[in-house]
Amino acid sequence: MDWSSFPREKTDCILCGSSSCRLLSVQKTWPVVRCTECGLVYLSERPAEKALTNMYSRAYYEDGDVGYKGYVRTFEKYHYTFMKIFSRRHRDLLRHSTGRRLLEVGCAYGFLLDYLGKRGWDVQGVEISPLSSAFARSKLGLQVHTGSLESADLEKHSFDVILLLDVLEHLHRPYDLLRRIRELLSPDGILVVQCPWELYHWEEIAEAVFRGKRPGTIEPDSVPAHLYFFQPVTLDAVLKKGGFRVCARQSGNYGSIRRLVKPPEINRGNPIERFSRFVYFRLGLRRFLYFAARLVHLGNGIIRYAIPEEDELQ
Numbered sequence: 117m118d119w120s121s122f123p124r125e126k127t128d129c130i131l132c133g134s135s136s137c138r139l140l141s142v143q144k145t146w147p148v149v150r151c152t153e154c155g156l157v158y159l160s161e162r163p164a165e166k167a168l169t170n171m172y173s174r175a176y177y178e179d180g181d182v183g184y185k186g187y188v189r190t191f192e193k194y195h196y197t198f199m200k201i202f203s204r205r206h207r208d209l210l211r212h213s214t215g216r217r218l219l220e221v222g223c224a225y226g227f228l229l230d231y232l233g234k235r236g237w238d239v240q241g242v243e244i245s246p247l248s249s250a251f252a253r254s255k256l257g258l259q260v261h262t263g264s265l266e267s268a269d270l271e272k273h274s275f276d277v278i279l280l281l282d283v284l285e286h287l288h289r290p291y292d293l294l295r296r297i298r299e300l301l302s303p304d305g306i307l308v309v310q311c312p313w314e315l316y317h318w319e320e321i322a323e324a325v326f327r328g329k330r331p332g333t334i335e336p337d338s339v340p341a342h343l344y345f346f347q348p349v350t351l352d353a354v355l356k357k358g359g360f361r362v363c364a365r366q367s368g369n370y371g372s373i374r375r376l377v378k379p380p381e382i383n384r385g386n387p388i389e390r391f392s393r394f395v396y397f398r399l400g401l402r403r404f405l406y407f408a409a410r411l412v413h414l415g416n417g418i419i420r421y422a423i424p425e426e427d428e429l430q
């Protein structure tokens with residue numbers, strides 16, 4: 117997929133509105149900047165919303181280098197690992213939610229919904245891709261709306277839990293979505309947000325230092341599909357601006373599926389780099405650091421449980 121030919125639009129910081137920013141790097145022709153006022157890292161020039169929406173509704177899940185090529189095949193092949201991830205999610209949801217009516221925004225093929233539905237949750241999904249939402253309905257028998265959350269005909273205050281997993285960083289208008297989620301949550305409902313922590317994460321800083329670069333300049337995933345590169349503090353601030361109060365914080369780690377699909381290269385770079393990669397990936401240093409990082413909220417997945425706050429809607 118040729119992302120560089122997408123129609124472009126410029127944007128200011130979505131968190132504080134400032135246009136003052138510092139260029140960190142240019143990735144695949146897209147400028148990654150850091151707001152000098154609030155610290156949000158984002159693409160100051162991004163694909164126009166309509167172009168991205170069209171793309172998500174067509175090829176994203178089966179085509180190109182930033183989507184989910186062969187996602188169903190991957191799910192089947194690494195079923196055991198997916199089940200471990202879903203089981204952990206299920207356990208966390210039981211701990212944080214007060215009811216069982218659950219909506220997943222951006223549910224893709226519906227595998228998580230299917231898992232939860234079989235364990236007593238009353239599940240629905242919204243998914244922009246006709247391909248994957250049709251799969252969720254026909255193969256898994258799920259109630260999944262094709263399109264955006266705004267276009268889905270859903271009853272107000274009818275969900276105890278709304279999942280927003282790996283979605284927020286893709287949205288041109290995150291506050292519109294958060295406003296709609298507030299409408300759909302029951303009075304004691306909870307929003308679960310998960311985003312990757314890519315830039316200025318300890319692993320990225322270490323890699324940058326190792327390669328003689330400045331932190332924040334390593335190529336993040338999925339440019340230009342990801343429009344923002346959240347850190348815990350900026351994600352919390354976006355949720356607050358969207359009218360939510362964070363009531364619990366959790367840390368996770370991405371990458372277990374990816375490392376199965378594409379095992380990390382060991383024999384790359386100079387001898388020192390090769391030796392370091394061997395120690396990190398093969399001798400278990402990475403596994404130990406990831407484990408420790410989760411415990412101190414430094415994993416590369418940021419998870420937040422948030423509840424609507426009265427009179428905070430912006």
Ligand SMILES: [Zn+2]
Nearest residue numbers: 129132151154
């Ligand atoms: Zn800002």
